[in-house]
Amino acid sequence: MTLAEIREEIIDILHDIAPDEDLSELKDDVDFREQLELDSMDFLDIVMELRKRHRVQIPEEDYGELASMHRTVTYLEPLLKDVARVS
């Protein structure tokens, strides 16, 4: 997946978790916690969705890397570069 595809994928996951949110205005460099008020239960869900969809395992000590869109995409790029986007 390219960086743009990874971003799309994360948007997809966020949309799944919070279907009532308008994500078109999401700012990539602002923390999810601040913009969407995601809590630790939600971050865990992002991790589990990534595992479910792409079999990527994210160790607990790396959860902090998922703080914002920009950091998430950067962190996931090496893990997902050989994975094709399905939908």
Added chain:
Amino acid sequence: MYDTIIIGAGMSGLAAGIRLAHFDRRVCILERHTTIGGLNSFYRLNGRDYDVGLHAVTNYMPKGTRRGPLAKLLRQLRFRWEDFSLAPQIGSTIAFPGVQLQLGNGLELLESEIDKHFPSQKDNFQQLLTQIADYDELEQQPFEASARQVVSSTISDPLLVEMLLCPLMWYGNARESDMDFGQFCIMFRSIFMEGFSRPFAGVRLILKNLVRRFRELGGELKLSRGVDRIVHDKKHVNGVVLDNGEQLPGKHILSSAGWFETLRMCGDVVSSSTRGPGKLSFTESIAILDKQPRQLGHDRTIVFFNDSDKFRWEQPKTMCDLRTGVICSPNNYWYEDVSGKQQQLSEGVIRITALANFDAWQNLPEEQYRLEKLRWHERTVTSAVRFMPDFRRHIIDTDMFTPKTIHRFTWHDNGAVYGAPNKHLDGTTPWKNLYVCGTDQGYVGIIGSILSGISIANRYCLQTT
């Protein structure tokens, strides 16, 4: 082999099932009853739809709110706000002799009511709010501290203490006389700070959405399949034996049947006899009216009443205790259809809850049980009209359910609505892969039990692989 077997298709079991099925676990919910919902099911009688439990869905927050239990459970279960279609209450009342406090959704109205009726307590109430905000469920603050003590040390007018405790105990206290301070804080937020709401179609809308989602995700639901025994060795459980003798193996078992009830399925009589089951059960007297309650001058959503200065939260010695009660009118919500036009239930409904004694009801011969139901329905209504306009001329149909009915719907010992007084907040049991969720884990009510199912499933059945 199932990854998880869930005992009970009430709110908590269904919610846990959705979480597990969503993450591709093989999961099966076993329900002894012929239908889903447990304590909060629905039924049809004389051509009318009734809810078993629902007065109000607590923890109301308007669409777009990201914080709080309601928002959290919608995200965890991947529902849209519209899937629950919650209409906010018109307004509720705490009615004691000579003084009434009005409640709305959000704290504002209650705060101004306290300023008006208890001016000397204005600052104390603010201090209580700080104490509640500081109370953190996850910190080691003692959950079981006495709410009466904590609140009385801040609020110096004993009448206000009773008036604040009354609705919170009614909607979520399994303990007689006093309340755990932890539970007090949870209920305070969900009732006074957030508030009441109801879907136009009643609890069936929520249940149908839960069960549809569970099935779409590949979960199995087996109705009329009670669990008779849980098979185990010293440290682990391995599966269940059903009432019909069928055996099902499972890697985890999650039970919403109650703490004592679950341990008994494991044949554990010793630990299941310590610190006994709950004793508080209810009757619910329902009246169908030929007019809308508002046409009779009653616009309250819920009235919590008590006929003296002291609120007693105890198992009655007789069939029912009519000194206190809850009057709910499901008509008194701001219902809107999809186009935003106001709509209204076709008939007027008044539901009145009273404290009741399980043994007294359970031991009656059939014929007398029917007679006592009629008699106590009338007495309950007579007690309630002290606190609302007299609607008795307008009754066109009635129904009543008793602790015996509650027992039949849930198999809870003593028909205890909120389960056992001592909760098991971490959900664990003496067996490593057996967990409890729902009522006896500690979160009660519709929103509470759904969150309980979610959090116990997350913690033990999802994160362990």
